[in-house]
Amino acid sequence: MITVALPKGALLKDSVARFAAAGLDFKAITDPNNRLLMVPSACGRARALLVRNGDVPVYVAYGQAQLGVVGYDVLREQQRTVAQLLDLGFGGCRMAVAVKASSPYRRAADLPAHCRVASKFTRCASDFFGALDLPVDLIHLTGSVELGPLTGISEAIVDLVATGRTLKDNGLIAIEDLFFSTARLIGNPLALRLDTGLLQNLVAAMEEQGVEHA
Amino acid sequence: MITVALPKGALLKDSVARFAAAGLDFKAITDPNNRLLMVPSACGRARALLVRNGDVPVYVAYGQAQLGVVGYDVLREQQRTVAQLLDLGFGGCRMAVAVKASSPYRRAADLPAHCRVASKFTRCASDFFGALDLPVDLIHLTGSVELGPLTGISEAIVDLVATGRTLKDNGLIAIEDLFFSTARLIGNPLALRLDTGLLQNLVAAMEEQGVEHA
Numbered sequence: 029m030i031t032v033a034l035p036k037g038a039l040l041k042d043s044v045a046r047f048a049a050a051g052l053d054f055k056a057i058t059d060p061n062n063r064l065l066m067v068p069s070a071c072g073r074a075r076a077l078l079v080r081n082g083d084v085p086v087y088v089a090y091g092q093a094q095l096g097v098v099g100y101d102v103l104r105e106q107q108r109t110v111a112q113l114l115d116l117g118f119g120g121c122r123m124a125v126a127v128k129a130s131s132p133y134r135r136a137a138d139l140p141a142h143c144r145v146a147s148k149f150t151r152c153a154s155d156f157f158g159a160l161d162l163p164v165d166l167i168h169l170t171g172s173v174e175l176g177p178l179t180g181i182s183e184a185i186v187d188l189v190a191t192g193r194t195l196k197d198n199g200l201i202a203i204e205d206l207f208f209s210t211a212r213l214i215g216n217p218l219a220l221r222l223d224t225g226l227l228q229n230l231v232a233a234m235e236e237q238g239v240e241h242a
Numbered sequence: 243m244i245t246v247a248l249p250k251g252a253l254l255k256d257s258v259a260r261f262a263a264a265g266l267d268f269k270a271i272t273d274p275n276n277r278l279l280m281v282p283s284a285c286g287r288a289r290a291l292l293v294r295n296g297d298v299p300v301y302v303a304y305g306q307a308q309l310g311v312v313g314y315d316v317l318r319e320q321q322r323t324v325a326q327l328l329d330l331g332f333g334g335c336r337m338a339v340a341v342k343a344s345s346p347y348r349r350a351a352d353l354p355a356h357c358r359v360a361s362k363f364t365r366c367a368s369d370f371f372g373a374l375d376l377p378v379d380l381i382h383l384t385g386s387v388e389l390g391p392l393t394g395i396s397e398a399i400v401d402l403v404a405t406g407r408t409l410k411d412n413g414l415i416a417i418e419d420l421f422f423s424t425a426r427l428i429g430n431p432l433a434l435r436l437d438t439g440l441l442q443n444l445v446a447a448m449e450e451q452g453v454e455h456a
Contacts, residue, residue: 031393065389077393080385090381092395167304171294175279179245179291181306
């Protein structure tokens, strides 16, 4: 039996649609009345675990799920030992540095050394500012990072930007991109090595939907 | 101007009520139509930041908020330099070890050495099992920790238990408590030292509502 870890939230609907097109129907999971976190596929040959975005690589790395769908941003932040199989193309957003629109900073390198940067993605931020050779004081927040510059707890933030509406509503502007993120299909390396064709066929069927290798 | 960090979610309503009884009216924050994360008090002398539970100690530790309300569980997990001022009494729940009801484990010490324990509170769990001298492999999850034993990723979990309903719904039982948690009023140590009476009076007014010192 194949177990697939699917992310709650913005990526769920498209994830379910992509598995459905490849023959695994987890549509019961998107039913508003569904309260189950473990849902069998309509055919009974597979099951889906409904978990938080950040927990998808954990379940796949430990092998409790052979496959999973998760944003590239999470993969970059967590650096787990999972295989990236496909770029699924949806859920596109940028990881960007943003500052107050009224600030004088227009590039990340304009930020003063030892300034504070708030982020949910402190590893991504640390790598980025490390490569710039700009020492910054990183503050890990778990939500509403846009409050950082407004309250004065940080000069800048590193956060995901999709439409840019949240930034605009809070008087912030994105000044530099770290990378572009989309949803990825990931797999457990050992499960892929021991696979007798089941996983390979499923990945191939998902790939045929016109998607490139990650 | 006093800035107060209030936690989104289960503790918000009681937090707002306690500040209101002490003379600071942040009721606008509980309006279902409110989308602001920074809300002035009705009197204009203070403002509230609406942030995630786990971010309250961050804003208070950095001094962007002089006061905050947060669960004792978060304080135990984060170990930030904030002053615990009052035990507000509400939001009571236990931090507990739970296992499958069908498992043979009835005390934490029954768990096999090097078993896996999933938790959002890995520092609390690490301290607890360290004191028991039982080495365990901790797995950090960000949500739906009750899935741990069901999927087989862990033998046990360490999680907050309020009514016990979530455990029961998932065939789990709590076998040992780590500690009891309630909402706490916390303060920025420097702000309290420099206080000319404003904070002290507010804390005293909240204490008079019949609450003990933490």
